[in-house]
Each structure stands twice: as structure tokens, then as C-alpha cells.
Amino acid sequence: MRPQRTINRWATGLAAAAVALAVSGAAAQAEPQRGGTLNSTLWPEPPGIVIGINLNAPTLLPSTKIFEGLLTYDFQLNPQPMLAESWEVSEDGLTYTFNLRDDVTWHDGEPFTSQDVVYTLTEFIPEVHARSRPTFARAKVEAPDDHTVVLTLEEPYGPLIRSFDAIGAPIVPEHVYAGSDIRENPVNRSPIGTGPFKFSEWKSGEYIHLVRNDDYYLDGRPYLDEIYYRFIPDSASRALALETGQVQLATQNDIELVDLGRLEAMPHLEVTTKGWEWGAPISWLEMNHRREPFGDVRFRKAVMYALDHAFIRDNIFFGYAKVPTGPIHSSSPFYTDDVVTYEHDPDKARALLDEMGLTPDGDGVRAEIGLLGLPYGELWDRLSQYIKQALGEVGVEVTLEASDVAGWGSRIANWDVDMSTTYLTTLSDPALGVARSYITDNQKKGVLFTNTAGYSNPEVDRLFAEAASEPNHEKRLEMYHEVQKIIADEVALAWLAELQWPTVHDAKLKNVVRNGLGPNDNFAEAYFEQ
Amino acid sequence: MSFLKRFAENRGALLGLVILAAIVFVALAAPVLSPTDPWATQGRPLLPPGSDFVLGTDMLGRDVLAGIIHGARISLWIGVLSTVVAVVIGVSIGALAGFFGGWVDDVLVRVVEFFQTIPSFIFAILLVAILTPGLTSIVVAIAVVTWPPIARLARSEFMSLRSREFVEAAVLSGVSRGRIMLAEVLPNAVSPLIVMGSLMIATAILTESALSFLGLGDPNRISWGYMIGAARTVFRQAWWLSVFPGLAIVLTVLAINLVGEGLNDALNPHLKGRIGLER
Numbered sequence: 001m002r003p004q005r006t007i008n009r010w011a012t013g014l015a016a017a018a019v020a021l022a023v024s025g026a027a028a029q030a031e032p033q034r035g036g037t038l039n040s041t042l043w044p045e046p047p048g049i050v051i052g053i054n055l056n057a058p059t060l061l062p063s064t065k066i067f068e069g070l071l072t073y074d075f076q077l078n079p080q081p082m083l084a085e086s087w088e089v090s091e092d093g094l095t096y097t098f099n100l101r102d103d104v105t106w107h108d109g110e111p112f113t114s115q116d117v118v119y120t121l122t123e124f125i126p127e128v129h130a131r132s133r134p135t136f137a138r139a140k141v142e143a144p145d146d147h148t149v150v151l152t153l154e155e156p157y158g159p160l161i162r163s164f165d166a167i168g169a170p171i172v173p174e175h176v177y178a179g180s181d182i183r184e185n186p187v188n189r190s191p192i193g194t195g196p197f198k199f200s201e202w203k204s205g206e207y208i209h210l211v212r213n214d215d216y217y218l219d220g221r222p223y224l225d226e227i228y229y230r231f232i233p234d235s236a237s238r239a240l241a242l243e244t245g246q247v248q249l250a251t252q253n254d255i256e257l258v259d260l261g262r263l264e265a266m267p268h269l270e271v272t273t274k275g276w277e278w279g280a281p282i283s284w285l286e287m288n289h290r291r292e293p294f295g296d297v298r299f300r301k302a303v304m305y306a307l308d309h310a311f312i313r314d315n316i317f318f319g320y321a322k323v324p325t326g327p328i329h330s331s332s333p334f335y336t337d338d339v340v341t342y343e344h345d346p347d348k349a350r351a352l353l354d355e356m357g358l359t360p361d362g363d364g365v366r367a368e369i370g371l372l373g374l375p376y377g378e379l380w381d382r383l384s385q386y387i388k389q390a391l392g393e394v395g396v397e398v399t400l401e402a403s404d405v406a407g408w409g410s411r412i413a414n415w416d417v418d419m420s421t422t423y424l425t426t427l428s429d430p431a432l433g434v435a436r437s438y439i440t441d442n443q444k445k446g447v448l449f450t451n452t453a454g455y456s457n458p459e460v461d462r463l464f465a466e467a468a469s470e471p472n473h474e475k476r477l478e479m480y481h482e483v484q485k486i487i488a489d490e491v492a493l494a495w496l497a498e499l500q501w502p503t504v505h506d507a508k509l510k511n512v513v514r515n516g517l518g519p520n521d522n523f524a525e526a527y528f529e530q
Numbered sequence: 531m532s533f534l535k536r537f538a539e540n541r542g543a544l545l546g547l548v549i550l551a552a553i554v555f556v557a558l559a560a561p562v563l564s565p566t567d568p569w570a571t572q573g574r575p576l577l578p579p580g581s582d583f584v585l586g587t588d589m590l591g592r593d594v595l596a597g598i599i600h601g602a603r604i605s606l607w608i609g610v611l612s613t614v615v616a617v618v619i620g621v622s623i624g625a626l627a628g629f630f631g632g633w634v635d636d637v638l639v640r641v642v643e644f645f646q647t648i649p650s651f652i653f654a655i656l657l658v659a660i661l662t663p664g665l666t667s668i669v670v671a672i673a674v675v676t677w678p679p680i681a682r683l684a685r686s687e688f689m690s691l692r693s694r695e696f697v698e699a700a701v702l703s704g705v706s707r708g709r710i711m712l713a714e715v716l717p718n719a720v721s722p723l724i725v726m727g728s729l730m731i732a733t734a735i736l737t738e739s740a741l742s743f744l745g746l747g748d749p750n751r752i753s754w755g756y757m758i759g760a761a762r763t764v765f766r767q768a769w770w771l772s773v774f775p776g777l778a779i780v781l782t783v784l785a786i787n788l789v790g791e792g793l794n795d796a797l798n799p800h801l802k803g804r805i806g807l808e809r
Contacts, residue, residue, distance in 0.1 A: 236763045256763045258589070315575045315590060378763050382590055384749075389569045389590075400749035402663045 032223050036528040038509065040249040041238045042208065042229035044376060044405050049199070049208065050188045051170040052129035055449055056405070057252060060167055062208045062229045064520045066107075066193040067170035070098055070117065070149075073516040075277055077162055077428045080515065082522075083112070083171055083194065084149075084164070093156035093471060096139075100147040103217045106173045107192045107199070114143035119174035121151075127182050130447045131436060135163050156471040159429035165278065166195075167520060168432070196222035196524040206231060216524065223527035235259070235377055242269060248506035248528075251275075251519040253376050255504055257318035263504055270507050273320065273500045275518015279425035280329035280433070281501070283321075285371075285387060285494035286412070286420045289454040293367055294418070298352045300491035304342035305349035306394045307387065312497055316383050321497035326488035327434050329426045329498055334480040339488035349394040358395075366395035370418040373400060375408050383421055383496070413448040423499055424449060428516075430480050431468040438492055439464050455492040536796040543792020549785035557602040568592065568600040568752045579770045586770040588761065594770060597752050598778050604753040605782065608668060609735040615673035616734075617680055617727050621716075624684025629692055629711055639685070642678045650675035654737060658746045665748045668741060672734045683726055687719035721797035728790040732783040739779050754779050 046058040051067055070084040079087070084098040104112035121141045125132050139151040139160070153160070163169060171194065176187050190199050196218075197210035208229040212222055230247060232238045235256045241247040242255070242263060255263065264271045285303065287294035294300065309323040328335045353359075358366040373384030388398040398419075403411065411417045427433025436442050436449070440456040460483055467479035503519050505512045511525040512518075537543055556563065566572065571591040572583070579586040585594040627638035654671040661667035691697060692715070700710045739755030741747055747756045754775040761771030 234762070236765065239763075258764055258767060262766070311571075378760060381745075381749075381760070385569060386571075386590055388750075389567070389571060392567065392569070402745075402749050 032510070032525070032527040033530050034220070034223050034225075034527070036224055038224050038227045038249060038523075038526065038528075039241075039247040040227065040229050040251075041232050041241065041247050041254045043231060043233065043235075043238065043254055045205065045231045047406055047409075048188060049202070050172070050191050051167055052125060052132075052172075053183055053188060055129075055131060056409070060520050061251070062210060062227075063170070063191070064166045064195070064517070065197040065210055065227060065523050066191050066195045066199055067166050067172065068193065068195050068522055069164050069166040069169050069171065070100075071164040072521070073162065073165055073278060073428070075274065075516050077277060077516050079161055079164070082166070083117075089161065094153045096151040096153075096160065098149045098151075100149065101217055102147050104194050105215055105217075106175075106194060107213060108173075108176075109215075110173065110175055112171075112173075112194050113146045114149045115146075116174045117141070117149045117171055118143050119178060120171045121169065124172050124177060124182060125169060129169075130444070130450055131432070132163065132168050134436075134442070135160065135432065136169070155469040157431070157469055158471070158473075158476065159431040159468065162428040163432060165517060166522065167278070167517070168427075195522050197224075197227055197522075200226070218524055221524045222522075223525070224523065227523070235379075239263060242504055242506075245506065248509050249504070249512060249519070251503040252501045253379065255502065256377075256379060257320050257502070260318070260320070260502055260504070268507055269504055271502050271504050272513055273502050275503055275513035275516070275521075276499075276501045277331070277516035277518075278428060278520070279501075280331055280427065281423045281425050281499040282324050282327075282329055283383075283421065283423035283496045283499055284324075285496055286422060286453045287494065288415060288418055288452075289456075290415060291418060293356065293358065293369075296356055297490050298356050299358075299367075300494065301342070302349040302352040302356075302394065303391065303396075303494050304491050305345045305352070306390050306396070307342075307494065307496070308344040308390065309342075309496070310344070312383070312386065316379065316386060317497055317499070320500045320502060322500070324495040324498045326484045326495065327426070327438060327492070328430055328480065328484055331498075332426070332428075332430065334430050334477060336481040336484055338481065339485050341488075342491075346394050353395065360395045364395055365397045368397045368399065370401050371398045372403060372408060372411060372417045372420040374421045374423070375403055375405055380421060387419075387421070409448045412452050413446050413450075415445060415452060415454065421496070430483075431464070435464040435468070438487060453493055455487075455490075457486065457490065457492075460486055533796050537792045540792040540795050542788045543795070546785040546788025546792065549781060550789055553602055553782050553785065554606065556599055557606050560599045560603050564593070564596040564599045566593075566596060568596040572596070576764070576768050578768075579774075585774045586768070588757075588768070588771050589764060594757070594774055597757050598754065598775055600752050601754045601757060601775065601778065602782075604665075604748075604751050605735050605738060605755075605779070608665070608672070608738045608753075609731040609786075612669045612672035612676070612734045612738075613727055613730045615669060616677040616730060617723065619673065620677035620680025621684045621723060623677070624681035624686075625688050625711055625716070627681070628685035628688025629707070629715065631689070631692070635685070638681075642681050642685075645675070646678045648675075651737065651740065654741060655744065655746060658741055663741075663746045663748060665751065668738055668746075668748065671741070672737050675737075676730055676733065680723065680726060680730070683722060684719065687722060688715055691715045691718055725790055725794040725797060728793055729787060732786040732790070735779065735783055735786070 042058050046056055048054040049059055049063045051063045068082050071079045072082045074080055085101050086099045088097045106112055118141050121136050125136050138157055139153055142150050173192050176192055196213050196216045198213045200211045201209040210227040212225050238250055238254050239259045242250055263269050289295050313321045313323055325337050325341055326339050353366050360366050371384055374380040384400050388400055391398050412420050425433055437451055438455050439461050442451040444450040463479045463483045467476045470476045503513055508529045510527055510529055515521055572593045573587050573591050575589050575591040577583055577587040583593050623638050627635040654675045657671035658667050697714055700714050742753045742755030743759035747753050757775040758772045765772055
């Protein structure tokens with residue numbers, strides 16, 4: 001972890017270094033070639049494609065080609081230029097100055113200016129972007145001229161510099177959204193961004209079609225002519241489409257993990273698990289603390305003991321996962337494994353349930369609860385079935401509830417559920433991606449990916465709040481370790497697996513995974529080797 | 531010739547009856563034959579047939595044989611239940627239309643035609659999706675899409691019987707309409723309805739399997755269609771996950787069809803050998 005103070009030095013050195021790197025990288029490889037159509041799978045069909053209004057995983061993949069952030073991030077999550085060509089952080093960590101590119105136009109031809117950035121950070125994000133709202137609420141945003149944006153903080157906020165990617169802060173056009181109802185704006189179905197690809201068509205049930213932005217600000221880029229995100233509802237068909245070359249890219253949940261070995265062995269395909277560093281996704285079983293018996297910590301502990309996490313890792317995720325110990329991903333610098341762990345121990349689970357007074361009735365049933373599984377395909381169905389079976393073993397009878405993606409989201413967001421499975425990106429800094437699921441303030445009924453479980457502990461709230469604005473790294477570390485201990489001990493959520501998404505792509509397709517955003521990069525550099 | 535004798539003359543029907551009896555026995559005795567929960571992990575995932583598990587294990591290490599045994603209950607139960615519901619609806623409407631004729635007939639036939647114009651499987655998917663997948667919604671969906679042919683058959687039977695002398699006699703002697711329909715006409719119309727109903731059980735089982743295959747089954751109950759649907763992604767690694775439940779469906783549907791044909795021969799001797807039932 002680098003100390004806060006050095007960030008300002010990047011302003012001078014980093015942009016140049018990045019350009020030098022890109023050039024040397026290009027020289028080492030063959031010269032990129034123009035042309036070609038990229039077909040990618042996308043499943044399920046997203047509810048919308050404006051990041052912020054929707055934050056579902058399938059929204060991000062097409063949307064990050066249309067919208068861009070001020071910055072992007074490499075594999076180590078160091079900032080890289082995008083819409084901002086350089087930036088500077090003051091010594092005291094309170095002022096962030098971004099110098100914007102002056103050669104950027106929106107897809108409708110209007111010039112991109114600092115006003116768009118101000119609008120995005122002060123109106124658009126606070127209105128719709130549940131995850132980034134608290135981050136940018138800390139900053140005063142001003143535009144001294146057309147190509148400069150200054151963010152002023154009242155106290156330092158470490159994670160801020162890693163909050164400017166296209167997912168955390170997608171810059172949207174002010175002239176399109178100002179004065180409108182953002183969520184209902186008709187442009188949301190054919191969005192206008194600054195990215196290397198323009199929205200062309202969304203054929204419901206079939207595909208989203210993006211075409212090359214011929215006025216893109218980087219010379220000669222993008223290399224690809226067009227991208228089709230095809231909705232193929234069945235994972236066997238998706239694997240087959242990759243095999244036959246009908247699609248050249250699939251990622252995240254798209255391919256059944258059981259198929260990966262076979263695909264990896266094919267000479268025309270490549271598999272990587274890199275490119276999800278920004279996300280660090282963790283899957284968990286969420287229990288609604290507002291309902292009995294989930295409000296009782298003994299019940300939540302019993303659930304953890306009843307689940308065999310190694311089985312989940314090996315047989316549901318086929319080894320493409322790690323066993324999580326708590327709220328923070330093991331790849332995070334703030335992670336500690338010095339927490340209460342829950343070995344698979346059904347007897348302990350039964351003992352805890354007995355202690356609660358949940359004794360088995362004539363059929364051996366102690367409690368009956370519902371489980372709303374993430375409707376993202378067979379893998380998640382099997383996960384639900386495993387949970388049903390594992391909890392059934394200790395006398396908790398689980399009824400599986402079926403739903404489509406929209407229904408799943410709305411029931412969880414409105415707290416109308418017993419238990420649900422989900423996964424969520426925990427992001428580069430606990431203040432960005434972890435706190436949101438645990439702090440009391442973020443219990444926002446109707447908003448998905450907030451603290452929908454309803455966990456609340458004043459001590460945890462305090463630690464998260466103080467750690468976010470603590471400039472000293474060691475002290476932050478200490479606080480986050482403390483938070484992990486408390487949350488793991490109270491089983492705020494029943495963590496199931498740290499996910500490692502595979503990206504499978506045609507070997508001829510280059511520059512797919514070239515930074516920490518992986519397949520969520522804008523693909524300006526992606527090309528087909530001929 | 532007695533009913534049984536006529537039935538037994540059809541060798542296929544006898545064979546079907548034996549198979550069906552075996553399947554019904556398996557379904558009834560499932561808790562004894564396979565006392566553990568079919569959802570429970572029993573061994574290593576994806577074990578091939580043979581070994582400790584006769585039909586192998588699935589992706590979560592569940593015993594495929596246990597799934598097939600318990601799946602028989604659901605398949606037969608849904609088949610019978612939805613057919614009963616469809617027959618009750620279909621016969622009631624068909625009987626009213628055929629017996630009373632006139633505007634009652636006109637209205638009811640329009641209703642039947644309305645339902646027949648909707649592609650039945652698509653309609654079933656829609657119903658299950660709206661009602662949220664579960665045992666009841668599947669039974670309702672199958673019943674709703676399968677009753678019209680029964681109604682048509684019942685209508686034509688009632689219509690032709692309506693003008694028979696014994697019915698006229700009953701009308702003249704002042705017996706109530708309801709009583710005539712139930713006690714005089716229905717018993718005489720029942721044989722073709724039984725034959726058709728038996729064949730509809732097979733169709734219902736297929737429809738349930740198709741719905742489960744598409745993920746619209748009851749997520750809490752194991753069924754053959756679900757097993758095939760869940761296994762299709764690993765067909766190339768683990769053929770046994772799809773093949774055995776598939777065979778179970780084929781065998782059951784075949785057996786029911788054979789029995790249905792035998793019933794047809796036995797109940798409608800004058801139609802013997804003719805298969806062209808109105809479906």
C-alpha cells in the first residue's frame with residue numbers, strides 16, 4: 001500500500017509512464033489490426049445499460065464500452081488516465097485536480113466538458129448510483145474552466161482516488177440528463193457516452209449491438225468495428241458457441257465451471273481468471289435480520305456451521321473459488337484471517353439451534369424458511385439446492401423460491417425475503433465495496449446492493465466511518481481488522497465463496513484482459529490478430 | 531366377451547399394464563425403496579453408473595437412482611391430478627354444451643375454441659411463470675391447456691345421446707335435467723372419456739417434464755424433467771444424468787399409451803384396431 005502523499009507525484013510521472021508502457025507493450029506484440037466483429041455472450045439479459053441506474057453485473061459489460069470514467073486502473077489498481085489526462089492530489093489529501101482531455105466528444109457530437117463531470121458527480125451519482133453516492137457526497141465539485149475539475153474534501157478519504165473508473169463514476173452527458181427524471185429518461189434505452197463504442201441496437205431477447213465510435217479521441221482506436229453482446233440463455237449453448245467460434249468471448253457466470261477444463265484444452269481458446277481485480281467478488285447467503293429467527297446470532301452461526309464451504313468451493317465452483325472468512329476479500333491489503341472461523345460441524349449447528357429453543361418437531365423440522373436463489377443459471381440453482389440440503393440436515397427446512405432477475409432484485413431491495421443468495425463486488429477498498437453491506441446508514445429500502453440484510457452494530461458503524469477518513473494506513477488496517485473480527489463473529493452475512501471469474505476468449509482476440517477491469521475495460525485496444 | 535378378456539387380448543396393453551404397475555409400485559414405495567432424501571449428497575459428484583451407485587451420482591453427489599424413484603411420485607401425481615382436473619372441467623362444459631344445445635352450446639363452444647387457438651405449451655409456460663412455479667401452478671397450467679379436447683369429446687357424446695329414446699323417456703317422466711345428465715347420459719358416454727383421459731395422463735407427464743426441463747418446475751420437488759434439465763449442461767461429461775430420467779419418462783409414457791389403447795379396445799370393441807382418436 002502506498003502512502004497518501006506520493007499520489008500527487010503520479011500526476012507528473014504516471015501519465016507519461018503509462019504511455020511509455022503502452023508503447024513498449026505494443027512493440028513487443030504484433031501491430032494491432034483494424035476491423036472485425038466481436039461477439040460476446042451476455043447472460044442474463046440486463047435490465048438496463050446505463051451504469052448507476054443499473055449496477056447488475058450484466059449491465060456493466062456492454063455499458064463500460066459506451067461510458068468512460070475519468071480514470072481506469074491497472075492490475076494493481078493504480079490509476080491510469082482515461083477522460084482525465086492528468087491529475088494531482090494536494091499534500092494534505094483534501095484537493096483533487098483533474099485535467100480533462102479537450103478532444104472528447106459525446107456520441108451525439110456535443111463536446112465533452114468539465115460541466116458534464118460536475119453534473120455527473122453532483123446530480124447523477126447522488127440520484128441513482130447507490131454504491132458511489134456516499135463516496136462523492138464527501139466532495140465539493142467545481143469546474144474552474146472547461147477542462148479542469150476540482151474536488152475538495154473536508155477530511156482525507158483514502159479510497160477516493162480509486163473511485164473514478166467507468167463503473168464507480170461513469171461520466172454522463174449533462175445536456176441529455178439535466179432537468180430530466182434520470183431514471184425515466186428515454187435516452188437510457190439508447191445511451192450516449194464518450195466511449196470507443198456507440199450504442200446501436202438492443203434487440204430484446206437477442207442481443208445488444210455496439211458499433212465503432214469513428215470520432216473516438218484516441219487515434220486509430222478502437223480497432224474493432226462492432227460488438228454484439230448476445231443473450232444465450234443456456235450455458236451448454238454458450239460453451240458450444242465458443243467452441244464453434246460463433247462467439248469469441250465469455251466471462252463471469254457465462255460458462256459452467258465444469259466446462260472450463262474442456263474449453264481450456266482447445267487450441268483456439270484461452271482462459272484467464274485475471275481482470276476482476278477491481279471487483280473482488282464474494283458470494284454470500286443473506287439472511288433478513290428483521291425476520292425471526294435470523295435476528296438471533298446463534299441461528300446465523302448455526303447456518304455457517306451447517307454449510308460445508310470446502311464442498312461449495314470444490315463441487316459447485318469446481319475449484320474456481322476460495323473459502324471466505326468474513327466481509328473482506330483475501331486479495332485485499334486490509335484482509336485478516338485472524339477471525340472466528342466456522343468449520344463444517346452440523347452437531348455444533350444443532351446444539352446452537354437447541355439452545356435457541358428451536359427443537360425438532362415430529363418430522364425433525366426446527367424451522368421453516370424460504371430461500372430466494374440468484375437466478376443467474378444452473379450453478380446458482382445448484383448452490384441453492386446445496387444450501388437447502390445442508391440446512392435440512394440440521395433440521396432447518398428450506399423452501400426454494402423461484403424468480404426472474406427483476407423479481408429477485410425487487411424482493412431483496414424491499415426486504416421481502418427470508419434468505420437469498422447473491423454475490424457482490426467488494427472493490428478496491430473496504431470503504432467503497434464492503435461497508436455498504438454492513439453499515440446501518442445504508443439500509444435503504446427499495447435500493448438493491450445496500451445493507452438489505454438489515455445488520456446493525458454501532459461499533460461497526462463507527463469503525464467503518466473512522467477508517468474511511470483515517471489518513472494513516474496502519475491505523476486503517478487496525479480498524480478494518482477489528483471490523484472483520486466483529487462482523488465474522490456476528491455472521492452479519494453467511495459468506496459462501498470468494499469468486500474467481502474465468503474469462504474465456506478466442507486466442508486471436510488480443511488485449512481483452514489488459515488491466516484490473518478486465519472484460520469491463522472499454523475495449524478501445526482490443527483487436528483480432530489476422 | 532368380458533372387459534378383462536378383451537383387454538387381455540391386446541398383448542401390448544398387458545405389457546403396458548405390467549410396466550405401469552411397476553412404476554406405480556415404485557412411486558408408492560419410494561420412501562421404503564430409497565429412504566433418504568433424493569436431494570441429499572450421498573457420494574462423490576459425477577460418479578459414473580456402476581460403482582456404489584447403480585445409476586451414478588449427479589453434480590452435487592446426489593444418487594440418480596433415488597432421484598428417479600422419487601421423481602416417479604411427482605410425475606405420476608402431476609399426471610393424474612392435472613388429468614382429473616382437466617376431465618372435470620372438460621366434461622362439465624362439454625356436457626352442458628352437448629345436452630342443452632342452442633345458445634348455451636354456441637357460447638361454450640366459442641369458449642372452447644378460444645382456448646384451443648392458444649398454443650398449449652406456450653400457454654402453460656405463461657401460466658406457470660405468472661403463478662410462480664410450484665406444484666399447484668403446474669397442475670393448474672396443465673389442466674387449463676388440456677381440457678378443451680375433452681370438452682369437445684364430451685359434447686359430441688352428449689349431443690348424440692341426448693336424442694336417444696331413453697333420454698326422451700326420462701325427460702317425459704319428469705326426471706330433472708341434472709339427474710338425467712349424471713345418471714342417464716354420463717354412464718353411456720364414459721368409455722371414450724376414460725380412454726382419452728388415460729392418454730392425457732401421458733401428455734400431462736410429458737408437459738410437466740418439459741416445464742421442469744425449462745426450469746419452471748417446483749424447485750422443491752425432484753422430477754424427471756428437472757433432472758434432465760439440470761444435467762443438460764454436463765451431457766458430454768456425464769451422460770447418465772440425462773439418459774436415465776429420459777428412459778424413465780419414455781417408459782412411463784409408453785406404458786400409459788399401451789394401457790390406453792387396451793382400454794380403447796376393451797371399452798369400444800367396435801372401434802378395435804382403430805387408433806385415430808380425436809385428440
